[in-house]
Amino acid sequence: MKREITLKVNRLDETLTVDDADTLLEVLRDRLKLWSVRESCGVGACGSCTVLMDGRPVSSCFLLAVRAVGYELTTLEGIGDGQRLHFIQEAFVEQRALQCAYCTPGFVLSVKALLEENPDASDEAFREYLAGNLCRCAGYADILNAVHAAQEKSKAVMI
Numbered sequence: 001m002k003r004e005i006t007l008k009v010n011r012l013d014e015t016l017t018v019d020d021a022d023t024l025l026e027v028l029r030d031r032l033k034l035w036s037v038r039e040s041c042g043v044g045a046c047g048s049c050t051v052l053m054d055g056r057p058v059s060s061c062f063l064l065a066v067r068a069v070g071y072e073l074t075t076l077e078g079i080g081d082g083q084r085l086h087f088i089q090e091a092f093v094e095q096r097a098l099q100c101a102y103c104t105p106g107f108v109l110s111v112k113a114l115l116e117e118n119p120d121a122s123d124e125a126f127r128e129y130l131a132g133n134l135c136r137c138a139g140y141a142d143i144l145n146a147v148h149a150a151q152e153k154s155k156a157v158m159i
């Protein structure tokens with residue numbers, strides 16, 4: 001069944017007609033052209049489609065768009081100021097924590113969520129929190145370096 005819904009995405013209200021079966025990933029990427037939201041496994045197991053829903057990471061491939069009504073949705077496009085990278089993105093670039101970068105948006109958003117939840121998160125907490133984000137280039141050591149660099153930056157910058 002088709003219905004008109006309004007999603008709040010990156011602080012903007014987006015009204016569109018969707019099918020009940022449309023996933024949030026399909027709507028964000030295919031309809032709203034938010035290319036940072038990426039499909040890989042399609043079954044909620046890899047984190048490449050991660051977006052924030054009221055600040056918490058969710059797998060958008062595993063969530064129907066109609067279930068996202070009423071929540072604040074944030075994609076990678078929504079975290080910078082349009083002029084410069086968000087400091088977590090800067091940390092990933094500075095630490096060269098990306099190879100193909102397919103997984104990077106999901107990692108950046110998950111790190112943002114954890115730093116907001118627990119600015120003093122331990123290395124173990126990061127590893128646990130990021131367990132749902134997979135990097136098929138296996139760049140985990142550099143990613144963890146970027147996570148710690150981002151945590152340092154967060155002490156000086158408002159997230």
Ligand code: FES
Nearest residue numbers: 040042044047061
């Ligand atoms: S594509 Fe959504 S979790 Fe893998």
Ligand code: FES
Nearest residue numbers: 099103135136137
């Ligand atoms: S950098 Fe290629 S999947 Fe992570």
